[in-house]
Amino acid sequence: MAANKEASLSTSGLPGQAESPVDMEEWLHMYRQMFRIRSFEEQVNQLYTKAIMPGLAHLYIGEEAIAVGVCEALNKTDYITSTHRGHGHCLAKGASPDRMFAELLGKDAGYCRGKGGSMHIADQEGGNLGANAIVGAGAGIATGAAFSAKMRKSDQVAVSFFGEGALGQGLLYEVMNMASLWKLPILYVCENNLYNEYTPYKQTTAGEISARPAAFGIRVEEVDGQDVRTVHYTARRLIEYARAGHGPAFLLCNTYRYHGHHVGDINRTYYRSKEEELHWSTERDPLKMLATWLTEQGAADDSIINQIEKEAHAEIQAAVEFGIQAPYPDPKEVDEHVYA
């Protein structure tokens, strides 16, 4: 417990002497990954605005450093579970944007044959056990995956991403308790973007967030979720800790969603100010922050950054096209896949 306490106070996350630094190529790769997510989400927003996309979607824009920083610390065979705001996690874990768009558009080529849509997007081969439309439910499934990994001695780790709203669900405490008792290889990643839908999290969350997992004997670290380097180094350390059998860890990431709770949430002033939005998107943007640092380090310049962005943009553009062109599932699929 003393160790946890200390850990929860660490906020830098940058490597200590024991840790091997990440090389510049990898940071550039992470920049690309973050940009792909942003680009993907901007397309989603457009698809919605143009009434091409059915239903709703919850955009991850602003939070990209978390999914990327964490997933880059995972192996392909490791597991993640995700949330209603799940496109970023899915891409970061390695899914292809074309099949993702197909899913979001309800097409047969989608990861779930169009049956899941945005809120249930998954990448079954890539270790993404799925987004979930029940707040908190992914934490249960991820804990089960970690349990399974431990039983099978597979050396896999599970990561559960969730918003701070999931702290309201009792399930989370039940599974954190068991994860701690049984030293399961799991990392709980809490994305605190300050709002549960339209309600500020301070109105819904008593005490200190980091004290909650700590009370269950779980190692906690709190980081700036906009700084992909901090997120990544800290995640590496915690994932290593979990994989080594020391038990679960909890990574609290402070972040912000730039857009509405979902694509249709346009008038937001009754719950948050335009100034606050502007502050985060200009001063605290994870892409800008990494680009600036890379430039300072001499590892990138405008042309390198532009090149990455151009390529990623083209890829996403092609993926949207693929999704739009893809056919709908055959009506007879409607009662297939209910049972194995």
Add this chain to the structure above:
Amino acid sequence: MAANKEASLSTSGLPGQAESPVDMEEWLHMYRQMFRIRSFEEQVNQLYTKAIMPGLAHLYIGEEAIAVGVCEALNKTDYITSTHRGHGHCLAKGASPDRMFAELLGKDAGYCRGKGGSMHIADQEGGNLGANAIVGAGAGIATGAAFSAKMRKSDQVAVSFFGEGALGQGLLYEVMNMASLWKLPILYVCENNLYNEYTPYKQTTAGEISARPAAFGIRVEEVDGQDVRTVHYTARRLIEYARAGHGPAFLLCNTYRYHGHHVGDINRTYYRSKEEELHWSTERDPLKMLATWLTEQGAADDSIINQIEKEAHAEIQAAVEFGIQAPYPDPKEVDEHVYA
């Protein structure tokens, strides 16, 4: 939070200079109350052994100091919720043993007209909102009662008694969070008797119990649950705190049940040793501890104690008789009271 931390370290519970001491008559009254509970439960055990009682019952013997120490700090109009091990709470809050036995025997004169039985015993006029057969559920109802008291500005406090097993239920964290956010007048009383049924609580409970409510910003104190004086003084302080609008509090009481999980749990050596049982019943008995102290203080002697016990015993004996003689409900009652 710092204050909570400190509070959670306090273990004496005896009055500080600000607090008015309890007079000796009151301690004698509490002795009587504890003895009535013990006597009641011994009768329950006999009724079960003689196959007079239907179903099962969970005896409170060994834990009497908690119900009595806490309930003596409450007003009649205050609320409590209770558990499957609920006879002690019910008596301590002021219920009559005759109608309680009638309930346990499924008779019409019972508090619930025989429809509730041991696991749903309640005292509707006495503020006991009921035992509950769903572990943890009482904490939700009590939090609701506290919410209602606050809305009605009634100055009432609610107390939720539960075993440490209820720490496994996510519901508890959900309602503690809301109680803390909204500063509800509620005291959570955790009776840690070391076992969840047949499983030692250490196998089911990660981290430190007291850290859990503290993480939600709730004031916590941990006491020796066998020492009614400590329980009572601490409860008084916390109930006052809650009633004054400072918010919820959590009282962790370390205790032990002398009998099995339920009346039929006879062979217990596979989960706990006879030595452990003996240690608690001889060295840590709440009745003996209070009697010894009263004698030391010159407030009681053997004859006074014997007199109290004789009277209480006679009362309980008469109550059992009442319960046995009382008629069963009329069969036509079976579908009455489903709806108001």
Add this chain to the structure above:
Amino acid sequence: MSTHKTSAPATARVSRANGEPVHNKAEREITMAQAVREALAEEMRRDPRVFIMGEDVAEAGTPFKVLLGLVDEFGTDRVIDTPISEPGFCAIGVGAAMTGMRPVIDIMFGDFLTLTMDQIANQAAKIRYMSGGKFKVPIVFRTTLGATRRSAAQHSQSLHAWPSHVPGLKVALPSTPYDAKGLLKTAIRDDNPVVYFEDKMNFQTKGLVPEGEILIPFGVADIKRSGTDITLVATSSMVYVALGAADKLKEIGISAEVIDPRTLFPLDKQTLIDSARKTSRAIIIDEGYERYGVTGELASVIADGAFYYLDAPVKRMGAMDVPIPFSPALEDLTVPTAETVFQAAKTLCGRS
């Protein structure tokens, strides 16, 4: 998406054949959402014990905006935003109801009933009986049902069969703004736990609703359209599907009677049975999963009560027994439509 079930008339002008007290108040055309809001506002004005609790109910007025404005009138002490803790705030509601309050608990999506069944079915439903009639639990759980919103399997279910199964609960599911207002006011005044379902697709459906007091007694079905050849029993938004089918049937000379039970418990069995005895044919249309749900219950009530009068087996049309798919190409296939009901009715009347 052309088969969207809310090809229901924008204005629902359906008869109210029985049950309601006669009133001579001014009627206006308002939406279902407005009717719900009006019922809540009136009851909160009337009775200070009534309060609303749930996620994003205050300033946001729920994601469906149904409660918009209530917080302005009643304040955040009576329109209370909660954490995302459905079991927790339902439990708080139960405790508050036992101790003198009359909570209206908002469960955003009916799919989240899965999280709250202990509070609803083991606590709220049983406390009165378990206490031998000493406690009462006057609480309303307001939630939603209904598919075709492209919200996929965990945000589209119609789980009203579950609470309907449980003694101690009452279950209401209005189809029109009029019924929404009248049933909700009755629910709030009922001394028992009521689970009240609104179809998310109907919030913008309009209908005539009187200003001020209307109370619709529970257990009184409403004949939304009279007919002689076949009985269509339909719940919630399926009433519009049934009315659409009735229009089509009329064109081919079949006169369909459309009955809305309005409350599943108490259930107005007699009105259902009488209609089926009269028409000798019946179809039950409900948006819950077909198996082990509402259609089975209503069909067997009719098959039993009208046994000697039926010319054909009672037909059941529920939602297809599959988790609700996201893809529009699939989702619309899972819910009864005016067309599928029309075809079934035609066949049942021997006109294939």
Add this chain to the structure above:
Amino acid sequence: MSTHKTSAPATARVSRANGEPVHNKAEREITMAQAVREALAEEMRRDPRVFIMGEDVAEAGTPFKVLLGLVDEFGTDRVIDTPISEPGFCAIGVGAAMTGMRPVIDIMFGDFLTLTMDQIANQAAKIRYMSGGKFKVPIVFRTTLGATRRSAAQHSQSLHAWPSHVPGLKVALPSTPYDAKGLLKTAIRDDNPVVYFEDKMNFQTKGLVPEGEILIPFGVADIKRSGTDITLVATSSMVYVALGAADKLKEIGISAEVIDPRTLFPLDKQTLIDSARKTSRAIIIDEGYERYGVTGELASVIADGAFYYLDAPVKRMGAMDVPIPFSPALEDLTVPTAETVFQAAKTLCGRS
């Protein structure tokens, strides 16, 4: 207490008319509890992916002692005691099932399903479909049903109608030790979530069970007794009630056929319908609450499928629609008994 529903024969010797593969293994008389334990032990020996998780399942072997001894053979790594966290350990089961394990999750009392419906109905049931068939969730939720144990309203329910309503789930409820073993082994090998219900009152009921492999296919009803005059469809311990009624009916010259569906989903509709067509009369006997539950479903399946053959309406006998009372004087009244079924059957056969 004389009407206790387990006036069932201590040894259940009922025919197995159809469905099972022929076997020539040694049969012994064992209890239902032993049959369950044997099925689990055999499956755990066969497949290292199978494990058991729940409250007090290891050394205590559950409060019903059904699992006694399993921990000795398989250790605490495969027979796992949990905290009192039903939602939590069901969720862990789901995640484990998705990633290569085959959990058997123990939910002590069926009443606690209220706490786990999200994991069972929103997660386990839907994950395969929502993933377009990419994931599978091979998990068994083993739980209990049945009243008359004087355990009152929160420990006596028979909530099997709820999971039966939900597509994606299978539901099994054995009546005999033979069926208990065969259905549980099938459940564990099924690649889908199965909710498996045992009646707490039947754990000591004995019956002939072969050693080693028996697998009973899902969706195959068993004719527990053949007859010609009336069909009694009965589930779980109600099979004994029906058999008791059949004995009494025989004395007055009425030949009753007793059918146990054994699985509610998949449901062997044809066997039910065929029997009712043959006998022209049917009663459904189930211990769940009567309304909106299993009796309604089975009655309407028969009323539909045997419409032109029935001489009387299908009669439903479920548990009385009340929370289950504690008092023995009341509790026994809430469950069908051999006598009440006998009377109903007599009346249905026009022999009042």
